[in-house]
Amino acid sequence: MRLGVMFDRDLPPEQLIPFARALDETSVDDLWVVEDLGWTGGVSSAATALAVTSRLRVGIGISPAPLRNPMLLAMELGNLARVHPGRLAAGIGHGVGDWMRQAGAAPPSPLALLEETIGSVRALLRGETVTLDGRSVHLDGVSLVHPPAAVPPVLAGVKGPKSLALSGRVAQGTILPEGVGPAQLPGIREQIGAGDAAEEHEVVVFTYLHIGADAAEFTRSMVEGQASWLGVAPEDVAMAAGTPEEAAAQVKSLWAAGADTVAVRPLAQEDPLRHVTALLSAL
Numbered sequence: 001m002r003l004g005v006m007f008d009r010d011l012p013p014e015q016l017i018p019f020a021r022a023l024d025e026t027s028v029d030d031l032w033v034v035e036d037l038g039w040t041g042g043v044s045s046a047a048t049a050l051a052v053t054s055r056l057r058v059g060i061g062i063s064p065a066p067l068r069n070p071m072l073l074a075m076e077l078g079n080l081a082r083v084h085p086g087r088l089a090a091g092i093g094h095g096v097g098d099w100m101r102q103a104g105a106a107p108p109s110p111l112a113l114l115e116e117t118i119g120s121v122r123a124l125l126r127g128e129t130v131t132l133d134g135r136s137v138h139l140d141g142v143s144l145v146h147p148p149a150a151v152p153p154v155l156a157g158v159k160g161p162k163s164l165a166l167s168g169r170v171a172q173g174t175i176l177p178e179g180v181g182p183a184q185l186p187g188i189r190e191q192i193g194a195g196d197a198a199e200e201h202e203v204v205v206f207t208y209l210h211i212g213a214d215a216a217e218f219t220r221s222m223v224e225g226q227a228s229w230l231g232v233a234p235e236d237v238a239m240a241a242g243t244p245e246e247a248a249a250q251v252k253s254l255w256a257a258g259a260d261t262v263a264v265r266p267l268a269q270e271d272p273l274r275h276v277t278a279l280l281s282a283l
Helices: 013-024 042-051 070-083 097-102 110-125 161-170 185-192 220-230 244-257 272-282
Strands: 002-006 030-033 057-064 088-093 130-133 138-142 154-157 173-176 202-211 239-242 261-266
Touching (some): 002 057, 013 030, 013 272, 042 057, 070 088, 088 110, 110 130, 154 161, 161 185, 202 244, 239 244
Parallel strands (some): 002 030, 030 057, 202 261
Antiparallel strands (some): 130 138
């Protein structure tokens, strides 16, 4: 059971360095960085965080496949994995449909693009030469000159049934969005399936974090927006909120329900690590 912390996308990018250094001194396992349209780049954020820490695994959650050529993405990930062996986890997803259309990158088949991207990136990171004339990805005899010895896991950031099944087939893990609760996890794991029986499949669950009596009011607008995106009622959006003990109980319930990694997302813009410290004390 791993515990991660997300560097919220609304925090100024220059705060990532002190945030990562402070987190590296705690018992937290992971630091997750975000790649959302218009905010910051996931690869550059991961590189920054890895360079100023010595212990944390840094996860990219997530790179949108429509914005990332698989060869270039494998080059970037391979470089990070060579420089910081064993400390990178790479999430790849469909990207938010509206954002991909805004960027002129909406694919004709998001499922085909994601499957072909993940398959190609994984093969390239293993040092293979890849030729693929797929529905969305076209590569002709490409390979990495410096493939990493410690190949980083590639996870799929997805939520729909078809995408979850795809993740089980082709990825080494699945990243689930904020709001997924312990009641949903067993069914989601079933949709993911066993995948390659010789390979463990890591399930990462993102969850909101806010410690304080104002938790319900503070998180209201975020929860309502996430509920609409997930297609659930606001009261069904799970989060680690309230007292430190209540937040810790939510994290423990996610672990118990089948999450291998719970990555909390502190929503407070001022001193977000205070919420992490309170959670750690309760855990």
